[in-house]
Amino acid sequence: MSELAEAAPAKVNLFLHITGRRDDGYHELDSLAVFAGTGDVLRFAAAPELTLAVEGPEAAALSAEPDNLVLRAARLLAEAAGMRPHGALRLEKHLPVASGIGGGSADAAAALRLLNRAWGLHWPEERLRPMAARLGADVPVCLSCHAARMGGIGEVLRPAPALPMAGMVLANPRRPLSTPAVFRARTAGDFSAPAMLPAGWSGAGSMARDLAACRNDLEPPALVLCPEVETVLAALRGLPGCLLARMSGSGATCFGLFPDPAAAAAAAALLPEAWWRWGGGFTEGVRSPYSAAEPAGA
Numbered sequence: 001m002s003e004l005a006e007a008a009p010a011k012v013n014l015f016l017h018i019t020g021r022r023d024d025g026y027h028e029l030d031s032l033a034v035f036a037g038t039g040d041v042l043r044f045a046a047a048p049e050l051t052l053a054v055e056g057p058e059a060a061a062l063s064a065e066p067d068n069l070v071l072r073a074a075r076l077l078a079e080a081a082g083m084r085p086h087g088a089l090r091l092e093k094h095l096p097v098a099s100g101i102g103g104g105s106a107d108a109a110a111a112l113r114l115l116n117r118a119w120g121l122h123w124p125e126e127r128l129r130p131m132a133a134r135l136g137a138d139v140p141v142c143l144s145c146h147a148a149r150m151g152g153i154g155e156v157l158r159p160a161p162a163l164p165m166a167g168m169v170l171a172n173p174r175r176p177l178s179t180p181a182v183f184r185a186r187t188a189g190d191f192s193a194p195a196m197l198p199a200g201w202s203g204a205g206s207m208a209r210d211l212a213a214c215r216n217d218l219e220p221p222a223l224v225l226c227p228e229v230e231t232v233l234a235a236l237r238g239l240p241g242c243l244l245a246r247m248s249g250s251g252a253t254c255f256g257l258f259p260d261p262a263a264a265a266a267a268a269a270l271l272p273e274a275w276w277r278w279g280g281g282f283t284e285g286v287r288s289p290y291s292a293a294e295p296a297g298a
């Protein structure tokens with residue numbers, strides 16, 4: 001079998017309201033997740049044993065990781081299928097690790113999709129979803145790869161409002177932030193109401209206006225742990241054409257919304273070179289991996 005490849009696009013939370021806390025400590029949320037036209041790439045080649053090689057510009061941050069989410073996903077799928085996991089996997093890591101744009105979750109979801117094909121299972125997405133939920137709160141939305149309104153602890157997915165043509169800049173100050181630590185740093189008992197959004201937006205301007213009435217409730221605790229988030233937000237707001245800037249997920253990556261992908265790509269180039277930065281458009285659905293030429297970081 002020739003090599004198979006799967007894209008693992010970055011997930012961006014355009015807003016994130018924490019609406020409650022379950023008895024097991026997990027938080028209930030209301031969030032609008034979209035996918036960016038950049039991400040990691042996972043490749044499969046036939047081999048008798050399951051192996052994973054991590055390469056690419058952000059690979060070093062994973063060298064100490066004993067249990068890559070890609071291997072956990074592979075073992076879970078093999079167990080469900082009653083087979084021995086196998087194949088030589090190569091993960092091209094472009095997304096900064098522990099950065100609030102779901103890199104590990106996207107990789108785990110890509111592994112489920114890729115091995116579902118490579119191992120000849122061809123299960124429908126519904127059958128993969130419980131495995132995705134076991135791997136992490138962000139993995140179900142990454143499995144679908146479609147913009148979605150996330151509810152529950154992330155596993156309840158509803159269609160997103162129809163998105164307009166828009167551009168997005170992503171910027172990370174190169175400070176990893178641990179998701180559990182950010183949730184722990186929240187003020188206990190502080191909850192938000194779900195957001196009120198229209199069925200769709202005709203332009204990036206109206207989307208930015210409506211999103212401005214929402215928040216990321218993880219931004220204040222992330223700022224305490226990583227004050228550089230404020231510097232990134234200020235830099236994004238100062239870029240020509242920026243309509244809205246906010247932190248994604250548990251940070252520290254922040255996004256800026258722009259009228260179109262070209263404006264976003266041009267604006268991203270103005271950010272400090274020491275940061276991880278990217279500019280482009282949204283992506284919808286599983287697509288072929290990005291070309292090597294596509295910029296994914298500084």
Ligand SMILES: C[C@](O)(CO)[C@H](O)COP(=O)(O)OP(=O)(O)OC[C@H]1O[C@@H](n2ccc(N)nc2=O)[C@H](O)[C@@H]1O
Pocket residue numbers: 013016025026027028029031100102105135136137138139152153154179180183249250
């Ligand atoms: C912040 C978000 O990225 C928003 O999309 C997600 O909620 C986090 O998703 P994730 O990184 O896949 O999270 P998981 O790996 O499942 O959980 C990591 C830790 O984050 C906290 N966590 C996560 C999700 C959630 N809804 N409530 C939580 O309190 C828990 O302490 C959990 O132990």
Ligand SMILES: Nc1ncnc2c1ncn2[C@@H]1O[C@H](COP(=O)(O)OP(=O)(O)OP(=O)(O)O)[C@@H](O)[C@H]1O
Pocket residue numbers: 062065067068069070096097098099100101102103104105107108138177179249250251
């Ligand atoms: N393939 C992987 N890519 C990134 N992190 C991984 C991977 N496998 C395991 N991990 C571990 O998962 C942790 C979370 O990484 P990830 O990059 O998914 O965080 P994140 O971007 O904050 O995610 P989220 O937005 O879902 O909270 C890392 O600290 C890392 O040790």
